[in-house]
Amino acid sequence: xxxxxxxxxxxxxxxxxxxxxxxxxxxxxxxxxxxxxxxxxxxxxxxxxxxxxxxxxxxxxxxxxxxxxxxxxxxxxxxxxxxxxxxxxxxxxxxxxxxxxxxxxxxxxxxxxxxxxxxxxxxxxxxxxxxxxxxxxxxxxxxxxxxxxxxxxxxxxxxxxxxxxxxxxxxxxxxxxxxxxxxxxxxxxxxxxxxxxxxxxx
Numbered sequence: 001x002x003x004x005x006x007x008x009x010x011x012x013x014x015x016x017x018x019x020x021x022x023x024x025x026x027x028x029x030x031x032x033x034x035x036x037x038x039x040x041x042x043x044x045x046x047x048x049x050x051x052x053x054x055x056x057x058x059x060x061x062x063x064x065x066x067x068x069x070x071x072x073x074x075x076x077x078x079x080x081x082x083x084x085x086x087x088x089x090x091x092x093x094x095x096x097x098x099x100x101x102x103x104x105x106x107x108x109x110x111x112x113x114x115x116x117x118x119x120x121x122x123x124x125x126x127x128x129x130x131x132x133x134x135x136x137x138x139x140x141x142x143x144x145x146x147x148x149x150x151x152x153x154x155x156x157x158x159x160x161x162x163x164x165x166x167x168x169x170x171x172x173x174x175x176x177x178x179x180x181x182x183x184x185x186x187x188x189x190x191x192x193x194x195x196x197x198x199x200x201x202x
Contacts, residue, residue, distance in 0.1 A: 008084055011067040011141065018064050019048050020150045020162065027162045028169060044169070051165035054182065055157060059193035060085050060118075063153045063161070065145030067092060073137045075129050080114075081122040085144050088113060088120040092141040099135035106130055113142075118195060160189040 024044050052063055062068070062085050075081050091113045094106040110130065114121040122129070122140055132138045146152045153161075164186045 006073070006084075007071045009069045009071070011069055014049070014052065014064045014066060016045060018148065018150055019045055020158070021045060021048065023150075024048060024162055024165055024169075027166055043172075044165070047165040047168040047172075048161065050168055051161045054164060055160050055186070055190055056085070058182070058187075059157070059190050060195040061146075061157065061193050062087070062144040063146060063157060064150065065089065065143060065148045065152075067141060067143055069139050069141045071137050071139045072132075073135075074132060075138070078128040079124060081129065081138075081140065083120045083122065083140070083142065083144075086117055086120050087146060088115065088142050088144045090143045091122060092143055093139075094122070094130075095139040095141075096130065096133060097137050097139060098133040156189045157193065160186045163189070 021041055021044050024047075030040070055061075056063060068085070070083060072081065091108070091111065093108075094111055096104045096106060098104075110125050112123055112125055114123050124130075130138075146154065150158065163183060167183050167186070
């Protein structure tokens with residue numbers, strides 16, 4: 001039986017300018033003395049990044065556009081590779097890497113993106129995807145996210161992030177909270193975005 005492995009790597013970070021720091025300050029009703037405090041802004045930025053990561057982890061949705069690389073040691077199927085997050089806007093490159101680390105770029109003319117709100121896919125233009133070298137992998141670099149601006153994200157997901165970031169801020173000195181703690185308001189807002197688990201054959 002072949003051993004299968006996969007890894008998702010974030011290649012670019014969400015720019016600070018795209019984070020809703022001002023909206024979070026308004027949500028928290030921070031006084032004017034705090035709104036000019038750069039230290040306070042750094043703290044709020046860290047909570048926003050943590051909240052975005054948590055919401056993305058629960059939903060499988062990339063909220064703000066950035067590049068990611070998905071490495072797989074074998075294709076999901078010969079005629080498709082399901083990508084682990086959505087929405088995916090473009091395939092930037094596909095690279096085959098052999099066991100010695102030698103890389104070979106796959107021509108864009110032989111693959112295509114099939115967009116899907118839940119399970120976007122890399123598919124061949126012909127019948128099958130190119131063969132992955134034995135003990136090697138394929139690295140799929142793609143651009144994912146609702147858009148480059150905070151306002152491109154759906155309103156309910158934006159609200160979920162603000163609620164969760166505010167929760168982190170309000171309980172920042174609390175050490176007894178479990179790692180998976182998420183307020184009910186947040187879970188209800190993100191519920192319809194949660195990925196469906198229909199089995200390995202899907």
